[in-house]
Amino acid sequence: MSEFNKKHLTYLKSAAKKIRLTVLNMIxxxxxxxxxxxxxxxxxxVFLYEHVLNVNPKKPYDANRDRxxxxxxxxxxxxxxxxxxxxxxxxxxxxxxxxxxxxxxGSSTKNSISGIEETTGSMGHGLPIGVGIAxxxxxxxxxxxVFVLLSDGECDEGTTWESAxxxxxxxLNNLIVVIDCNKWQSFGRxxxxxxxxxxxxxxxxxxxxxxxxxxxxxxxxKSIFNHRSxxxxxxxxxxxHTTKGxxxxxxxxxxxxxxxxxxxxxxxxxQRELL
Amino acid sequence: xxxxxxxxxKNIMRxxxxxxxxxxxxxxxxxxxxxxxxxDRFINTGITEQSTISVAAGLAHNGxxxxxxxxxxxxTARCYEQIRLDVSYSNSNVKIIGTAAGISxxxxxxxxxxxxxxxxxxxxxxxKIFTPGDPFEAEWAIRQSYDLNGPAYIRIxxxxxxxxxxxxxxxxxxxxxxIYSGNYASIFxxxxxxxxxxxxxxxxxxxxxxxxxxxxxxxxxxxxxxxxHEAKKTGKIxxxxxxxxxxxxxxxxxxxxAESGISAKLYRFGTPELFTNVTGSNDxxxxxxxxxxxxxxxxxxxxxx
Numbered sequence: 001m002s003e004f005n006k007k008h009l010t011y012l013k014s015a016a017k018k019i020r021l022t023v024l025n026m027i028x029x030x031x032x033x034x035x036x037x038x039x040x041x042x043x044x045x046v047f048l049y050e051h052v053l054n055v056n057p058k059k060p061y062d063a064n065r066d067r068x069x070x071x072x073x074x075x076x077x078x079x080x081x082x083x084x085x086x087x088x089x090x091x092x093x094x095x096x097x098x099x100x101x102x103x104x105x106g107s108s109t110k111n112s113i114s115g116i117e118e119t120t121g122s123m124g125h126g127l128p129i130g131v132g133i134a135x136x137x138x139x140x141x142x143x144x145x146v147f148v149l150l151s152d153g154e155c156d157e158g159t160t161w162e163s164a165x166x167x168x169x170x171x172l173n174n175l176i177v178v179i180d181c182n183k184w185q186s187f188g189r190x191x192x193x194x195x196x197x198x199x200x201x202x203x204x205x206x207x208x209x210x211x212x213x214x215x216x217x218x219x220x221x222k223s224i225f226n227h228r229s230x231x232x233x234x235x236x237x238x239x240x241h242t243t244k245g246x247x248x249x250x251x252x253x254x255x256x257x258x259x260x261x262x263x264x265x266x267x268x269x270x271q272r273e274l275l
Numbered sequence: 276x277x278x279x280x281x282x283x284x285k286n287i288m289r290x291x292x293x294x295x296x297x298x299x300x301x302x303x304x305x306x307x308x309x310x311x312x313x314x315d316r317f318i319n320t321g322i323t324e325q326s327t328i329s330v331a332a333g334l335a336h337n338g339x340x341x342x343x344x345x346x347x348x349x350x351t352a353r354c355y356e357q358i359r360l361d362v363s364y365s366n367s368n369v370k371i372i373g374t375a376a377g378i379s380x381x382x383x384x385x386x387x388x389x390x391x392x393x394x395x396x397x398x399x400x401x402x403k404i405f406t407p408g409d410p411f412e413a414e415w416a417i418r419q420s421y422d423l424n425g426p427a428y429i430r431i432x433x434x435x436x437x438x439x440x441x442x443x444x445x446x447x448x449x450x451x452x453x454i455y456s457g458n459y460a461s462i463f464x465x466x467x468x469x470x471x472x473x474x475x476x477x478x479x480x481x482x483x484x485x486x487x488x489x490x491x492x493x494x495x496x497x498x499x500x501x502x503x504h505e506a507k508k509t510g511k512i513x514x515x516x517x518x519x520x521x522x523x524x525x526x527x528x529x530x531x532x533a534e535s536g537i538s539a540k541l542y543r544f545g546t547p548e549l550f551t552n553v554t555g556s557n558d559x560x561x562x563x564x565x566x567x568x569x570x571x572x573x574x575x576x577x578x579x580x
């Protein structure tokens with residue numbers, strides 16, 4: 001990837017804070033949920049759109065663009081905030097998040113907002129669709145890459161592992177999966193609900209190239225870029241260890257923020273930490 | 276019908292570089308030639324019906340026109356949510372070919388039956404449903420589905436290999452095909468029981484009973500005006516399908532007739548809302564469900580008299 005210095009780091013940190021603030025406004029205005037799921041991926045998504053993805057807001061459907069699929073569609077508020085910042089649409093649209101008649105739907109939906117590729121949120125859809133797109137790229141001899149951001153909970157789904165087989169069988173080295181490993185799922189801790197460990201060994205056993213990063217550490221995220229390489233044989237998976245609700249102390253690592261809308265008081269606390 | 280299917284797919288894939296065929300590990304001794312000829316445009320995705328549908332959507336969203344081939348129960352009910360969300364919602368160019376529909380695989384029992392597939396597909400916006408009744412209709416369905424922008428379900432039974440139509444017939448989507456005309460009642464058939472019903476209609480002719488016989492190679496869109504026209508003409512509409520009487524052609528006809536205000540009696544032939552836990556030949560099970568030559572004939576005579 002291109003040069004990455006202190007200036008970039010400062011910029012990314014500041015951008016991530018702004019995105020979290022935007023998401024806070026969107027979710028509290030709408031009385032919506034999933035703020036913690038969104039905060040968990042903000043740093044990753046900011047980094048991907050700044051330094052990894054080859055996408056152009058002026059040509060959102062360019063045939064050679066990288067495809068980014070948020071398989072954990074319920075975290076889409078973070079994507080909307082980033083897309084608006086990148087110029088995919090007028091930021092004033094963000095105010096309509098989950099409002100009556102708005103296309104800013106609370107889970108990623110195709111044919112709604114510029115920059116949103118597929119319909120996800122029902123779990124285990126993003127990866128097999130990504131496999132289809134990666135196959136299409138191979139058949140069309142196009143060099144774009146397909147990025148799929150999965151939740152760790154989605155690793156419960158059978159289609160995740162069906163797709164893991166398919167992608168390595170077809171040597172889809174143009175497919176890059178990032179797992180937002182925040183260790184929570186709907187009902188509780190992933191290890192208590194349905195243990196995924198050893199997760200790295202599982203993906204390795206499916207012949208994927210596996211790496212592990214801290215999903216809030218921009219320095220470590222630089223390694224994601226290397227997975228774009230055409231020299232590797234197999235698809236890549238980056239297991240990003242994250243904290244659900246990252247960025248605001250009262251939201252961090254607390255599963256209730258999968259569901260709750262922040263109160264006035266909680267909004268104030270969050271704003272103080274994010275400003 | 277499989278021969279017609281293979282040849283048609285081969286021709287389409289020769290003609291159109293955008294055509295891709297996925298199979299969820301089905302088509303042994305059918306698709307080997309296609310695999311050899313078309314290389315990466317034929318993909319056996321393994322026994323992954325759910326992912327296969329999503330993979331097809333991913334390909335379709337990037338310019339391909341994708342046929343997906345597998346046995347009907349596994350490529351409809353098993354992966355219904357993938358069809359609903361990844362294909363139907365986005366109006367994707369995915370054409371699902373479900374083989375062994377109905378009770379085609381009679382010896383294998385309920386696990387291999389598809390008696391709810393039309394009901395499932397009929398619920399989905401954008402989805403067109405083809406129910407060919409003979410090889411000619413099957414060939415037409417596969418060709419026609421390629422030209423449609425959006426998803427299709429093509430339901431192929433194991434029977435239905437006998438030719439009903441000749442090659443000069445023009446079929447149009449959403450239009451029924453009149454095979455015989457009579458005034459006692461109007462029979463609408465969707466799918467592979469067409470040959471059996473035609474035999475029944477000819478038997479009735481010998482007894483000087485003339486009923487109208489219409490084949491419906493598409494259920495969605497359905498030839499509503501023809502159903503209403505026949506309802507006015509004969510006052511007796513009979514639907515026959517190798518599918519549950521709930522949700523398929525029988526239900527579709529009931530909806531149309533009930534909303535029309537036209538006074539006509541509807542008789543639905545299909546499988547009842549009941550699982551069977553026995554095995555047997557196709558003929559045996561069709562008879563068990565009241566769908567054999569004898570039982571349909573007897574019931575129709577009763578309806579007419």
